[in-house]
Amino acid sequence: MERLEKFCSTLLSKSKSLTPKKILSTLEDHPITYVDVQSSIEKETEGYAYGRKTLHRTDDVEILLLYWPPGVSSPIHDHGESYGVVHVVQGDILNENFRKVDEGKVALIEKEYGCESDTVVSYFGDIHRLSNQAEHPCISLHVYSPPLVEMGVYELIENDEVSPLG
Template identity: 35%
Template sequence: MELSDCIERQFSGASQWSEASIEEALRGIPELRELASPLATDPEAGHAYGRNVVYADERIEAIVVHLPPGAATAVHDHGRSVGCAIVLEGRMTNETYRVEASGKARRIETATHEAGQWMRSPAGVVHRMRNDGAERLVSLHVYAPPLRGMRRYDAETER
């Protein structure tokens, strides 16, 4: 069975999702790593990482993210979406930020997530993902509702 079919089946019941219920639905997909890892795409020219939307409807969006060694996303939020991600390969460094009155983002926390670990993303979180390792980082992210209105932020320089 294809990953998109599994996601459609697991997410067919409810119309509203929380970070916890997204994680629970994803945990119900057997062999998630084997289904999702081959769907990782290389970054397109001019982009730091690969992003492959593997399923989307009016309620949810599922994306396989591939961060090559040394790559990072921009500091961003997810608009009004909530989400959950699982690291499938490699190690993810996730930096959480607080937006200051100046409009710049200041890093407030850094966490590392190994392959097989989950990361929940409540609405309003500002973060950046990095691959500090020598191997590729592949993760699967599901957002509800689908990502719309994401914002990028300039980060304050560390002193």
């Protein structure tokens, strides 16, 4: 837990000029393990298929801890005006990236598999879906800057194409 607090306080001290590179560097300086987060894990969160706990939120940065049961996925989404860094603390996660192909439609372009200590960065305008396809839970640490205010959510139509829900 001490290392998690040090990681968070270091990010918060840089929050006015935070970049994905600075987040990755902070993760290297303060590697987060299951032992560091185990007391903060929430296995269920109303309105979500996964557990979600806000560790810190300011006007500049939001730090979350997510618990992914086996077989659970996020919706296909973007992060609005925020970029996001997802660090796998324990388990495995699949990150599927999509791109816009027509007005209101996107197509699957890439699948990335992340395992313990891997990190995935989503930049402005990226559209993706995270899922735990393993038989064991996944724990991930998420950092968004600025904090998530608005997200576009998309629905799968056919042939790996999706369209916005609204």
